[in-house]
Amino acid sequence: MSLSELQSKIEQRTAIVGVIGLGYVGLPVACALASAGFQVIGVDVKAERVALINQGCNPIDGAEPGLTELLAKSVDARRLCATVNYNDLAQADVILIDVETPVDETHSPQYIALAHACQKLAQVIRKGTLVIVESTIAPGTMQDVVRPLLEGLGKKVNIDFFLGACPERVMPGKLLANLHSMSRVCGAYSSETSAAMIALYRHIVAADLDAADCITAELVKTAENAYRDVNIAFANELALICEVTGGDFLRVRELVNKSPGRNVLFAGAGVGGHCIPKDPWLLAAGARDKIAMRLIPAARAVNDSMPLHIATLTRHALESAGVDITTARIVVMGYAYLENSDDTRNSPSAALVTQLQAWGATVIIHDPWVPEYKTDLMQCLNDGDAIVVMVAHRDYKTIDLAVLREHLRTPILIDGRRVFDAQLARSAGFSYFGVGQGKVAEG
Numbered sequence: 001m002s003l004s005e006l007q008s009k010i011e012q013r014t015a016i017v018g019v020i021g022l023g024y025v026g027l028p029v030a031c032a033l034a035s036a037g038f039q040v041i042g043v044d045v046k047a048e049r050v051a052l053i054n055q056g057c058n059p060i061d062g063a064e065p066g067l068t069e070l071l072a073k074s075v076d077a078r079r080l081c082a083t084v085n086y087n088d089l090a091q092a093d094v095i096l097i098d099v100e101t102p103v104d105e106t107h108s109p110q111y112i113a114l115a116h117a118c119q120k121l122a123q124v125i126r127k128g129t130l131v132i133v134e135s136t137i138a139p140g141t142m143q144d145v146v147r148p149l150l151e152g153l154g155k156k157v158n159i160d161f162f163l164g165a166c167p168e169r170v171m172p173g174k175l176l177a178n179l180h181s182m183s184r185v186c187g188a189y190s191s192e193t194s195a196a197m198i199a200l201y202r203h204i205v206a207a208d209l210d211a212a213d214c215i216t217a218e219l220v221k222t223a224e225n226a227y228r229d230v231n232i233a234f235a236n237e238l239a240l241i242c243e244v245t246g247g248d249f250l251r252v253r254e255l256v257n258k259s260p261g262r263n264v265l266f267a268g269a270g271v272g273g274h275c276i277p278k279d280p281w282l283l284a285a286g287a288r289d290k291i292a293m294r295l296i297p298a299a300r301a302v303n304d305s306m307p308l309h310i311a312t313l314t315r316h317a318l319e320s321a322g323v324d325i326t327t328a329r330i331v332v333m334g335y336a337y338l339e340n341s342d343d344t345r346n347s348p349s350a351a352l353v354t355q356l357q358a359w360g361a362t363v364i365i366h367d368p369w370v371p372e373y374k375t376d377l378m379q380c381l382n383d384g385d386a387i388v389v390m391v392a393h394r395d396y397k398t399i400d401l402a403v404l405r406e407h408l409r410t411p412i413l414i415d416g417r418r419v420f421d422a423q424l425a426r427s428a429g430f431s432y433f434g435v436g437q438g439k440v441a442e443g
């Protein structure tokens, strides 16, 4: 099939779409395309996930508005079916790859899942198939990893098949909404292929769809998250400076941001989640051994140091109160990586808890959003020697400080997200230490 014939089938929604990887990226896009009228074949290595999907059940943890209903409707309409068998993709005209692309402890990309998908695809794709990688990948991966594997059995890109990259831009909790509202870069090995990709995404994306080459698509996705990480690191380092100079980060931030073109983000207890801690390393990997990376690794180091900073603030507060940390009961409020979320991936709280326990403290974790820690906060606080606020859940913002105080043995409040007002906390009898809150000279 020629690319123009394929584009016509896409525009008429008669093209059959395959999606490899039915996780928080692949499943929403499979459901959205099925709902838009395409026949969709989902492939996943997890048989139990495939079975759940074929029963119309949503296998993804966490609240994802609209996804469960859209999945059930798509399966019921027989527009979406799932399988573990790559051979079922032989009938697909377009195939999306949505597999995990983590980095390892040396911050190097791990492409085991991506390589497996490409090797299996090379065996089954028909002439004229369009393959689109949606996973976030380091710049150069399409050229150095994906294309060679897909061409491994003699097929050639732009002759036997078509190839592009359209990195996902989804966020847990808003998967379907983001898929619809976020612009996408349609990078490809020819402008005609970009056009065919745009024709496909136009059925499910209301925002801009920008044609580009593959390296641009890879750079944009990893750079947008590296940009955020570097900016958060600046806020965190500014907060540390405020702490030792007597400034208040929140007030300094407010006044700096009055200056045109400034937008200092929020200092906090660390940077977690599925993409911000990872994507800067993917961007850096694209230029590894070619230029010396200084800013991106430094920003990662600043952000990864914040949980330890919060632990150190806690330890110093206990020492000032005459409490030996080895006998202290510390309540950590918030374990999710993000406010009003149940997602705990790369949670900064995990690093904090590990450090406090290494120092000998007894740590009790509370989080109203994470089932494992959705306990009675007041019971957690009984005989506590310190509260450490790690996540700005809305549930915490309405808590009466006086009520918190009366449950504690030692009234120490370490505020890693500046949820509480310092003066109000001190008036309620707390020794209050907020990230970025300088020790204002007495008098």
Ligand code: SAJ
Binding pocket: 168, 169, 170, 171, 172, 224, 225, 228, 232, 265, 266, 267, 268, 269, 270, 271, 272, 273, 274, 275, 276, 337, 338, 339
């Ligand atoms: N964080 C700070 N200070 C800030 C902002 C965030 O410490 O000013 C921390 C958060 O507490 C969290 C981590 O950084 O631990 C990540 O927070 P995030 O707001 O960046 O949320 P994510 O991880 O869900 O990032 C996603 C990304 N979206 C996609 O990859 C499609 C990111 O590009 C978006 O900018 C971000 O959502 C967003 O704006 O909500």
